[in-house]
Amino acid sequence: MTITQPDLSVFETLESEVRSYCRGWPTVFDRAQGSRLYDEDGHEYLDFFAGAGSLNYGHNNAVLKRALIDYLERDGITHGLDMSTTAKRAFLESFQSIVLRPRDLPYKVMFPGPTGTNAVESALKLARKVKGREAIVSFTNAFHGMSLGSLAVTGNAFKRAGAGIPLVHGTPMPFDHYLDGRVPDFLWFERLLEDQGSGLNQPAAVIVETVQGEGGINVARPEWLRGLAELCARRDMLLIVDDIQMGCGRTGAFFSFEEAGITPDIVTVSKSISGYGLPMSLCLFKPELDVWEPGEHNGTFRGNNPAFVTASAALETYWTDGFAMEKQTLSRGQQVAEALGTIQDEHRGEIKEHRGRGLVWGMEFHDKQRAGAVARRAFELGLLVETSGPESEVVKLLPALTITPEELDEGLRTLARAVRETG
Template sequence: MTITPPALSVFEALESEVRSYCRSWPAVFDRAQGSRMYDEDGHTYLDFFAGAGALNYGHNNPVLKRALLDYIERDGVTHGLDMGTTAKRAFLEAFQDVVLRPRDLPYKVMFPGPTGTNAVEAALKLARKVKGREAIVSFTNAFHGMSLGSLAVTGNAFKRAGAGIPLVHGTPMPFDHYLDDTVPDFLWFERLLADQGSGLNTPAAVIVETVQGEGGINVARPEWLRGLAALCERHDMLLIVDDIQMGCGRTGSFFSFEEAGITPDIVTLSKSIGGYGMPMSLTLFRPELDVWEPGEHNGTFRGNNPSFVTAAAALDAYWTDGQMEKQTLARGEQAEEALRAICAEHPGLGARYRGRGLVWGLEFADKARASAISRRAFELGLLVETSGPEGEVVKLLPALTISPEELDEGLRILARAVRETA
């Protein structure tokens, strides 16, 4: 496929230099449906990016679109702050009946604002308020958002540098496998907690991703997560699971921590919780942690009612019968098999793959190769991004609703891109 980059336009002339994805994919997109996007010149792209995980149910999902159009056409409330609305009530009832009760999760639900970093900021703020302590422990290669509190518990040096001020009150610890399994899990962390001379202030909370997406598709073992939960309980620290990208079924189960059999004190959700790709986020927490005073944490766009509508529709359509989890795991096996074959075909590239459900990463010894593969994949009609601290991992994040045929098509394009850049 021949793609002519758009000429100097309003994007280059007016938009900030901070833009990024448009540089990787130099096209002007016009339409999207399911797992495909279409640019204004008529080129078709298979989407293995899915809005960075905000489109688990695909672009313009017809079930969700119908619910949204019906709501808008009857003049349903769009903006409602935190007022009671029929849309919010329907979502809360669906979330309780479809997600929380079947999993015996006791959480209260907070709407902190429209984005993932809003959910993280609220979680950190609440943990500090509950425990009366400032320190938060995070992990190497973590990513939790781009606002200051979230950046303080994010590992990426490039993103942290953008803060412009010191990022304090956060302490990183080694994520699972970070030390190549040469020392027992949490040996350093536990020693610091026990030693009065370590310089580590007793943390209010620990925040963790079960699979580090932006960090390079680093997958924590269930036993490591169970060990972390036990450590938090022993030392009176709250456990926060950031499920913004890996929740809503991305790893198979609705919450990514379910496989480990743990119940975090606080959970953050965003991206695909709204179903349709519109802004929405949740901070969930145990009832005894609900120590907020009315209005103590607020925001103008907490109540995105159209997102409540599509979120409830997504729960009803995809999470009432257990089929979505089974389908995602089956698609994951399909992806894993293809990535195994790619690595076997190119033993000299030092390629490794890893993932869970429908999030996978393909890492290369030559750290620049992932970007070259991503560029070639785009030329061949496949959208994939890179992740990892040096962009060394090709990241696969297709919609959960992708068909086996579309998934196979995208994986064959990826294999070709690897072959043609080897």
């Protein structure tokens, strides 16, 4: 693909230096549909990024777009804070009947604000309020958001440094596989809880991702998650599952913890819950934890009614028969796994490992600079992929759940070429 130098002057002179994705993808995007984006010069890009997991059903999904347009054209409520609206009622009814009841999940639903980190902040506040304790346990290589409370339970040193102040009341523990199986699961954690001299205050809660996306596509085993849930119950700690990126079907089932057969006390959901890339997040929790006073946690944009509309449409379209959606995602995931296995076989000694679940996959390189080079070459070839891991050593694949097998094969062939041409 030949790319002419785009006009980036206004972005470079006016926009903050904090911008990041645009540096890896130096073009000006103009439109998108399904799994394809187009820049203002008409170049086409296959999307294996999906809005960092916010576009599980693709760009401008036709069914969701129609529902949104119809709602806006009839002058439906756009901004509603936490007022009762027809759009919110429709979403709550759909979420209860399509998601919660079939899974026998008793959760109350809270709308904490429009972003994932809003949901995490509310979960941490609620856990501390319920238990009357400050300490929260998180895990190595975790990522939970960029606001101060979320950063305190995030592992990445670069992101933590941006806080500018000490990040307190969070204690990291080893994630699954972190010690390469040399130590029994939770031995260190349990010992610290038992020892009055350990310096670990009794935690209010433990927060965990079932698959660490930003941390490098680190996949927790179902038995490890079950062991964590049992430990939390036995030691009077709430279990918070951060399902912001891995929920809404990314790993197969609607919630990523379903495979492990656990019921977390609190669950955070965002990104693809709106289905259309519109800001929306949920904090779900067991009814006995609903100890909030009215207005004790709020936010101006916690009632994004257009997002309620597209969220309802997404649930009714893709999750009324959740088994079919899960089966399709797992089938596509197997296609990715086989292709990555072939790439690894062709580059023995260069690729450390490929790993993932459903439609989230990562390919880790021994040379930590290689992943970035592969992502840059993939962009030149018309494929959008990002990197993850503490040193950006993993190429991360996050295609839409609605991607076709043909599109998936096309992207995987482009990825294979990018690996070959950066060797």
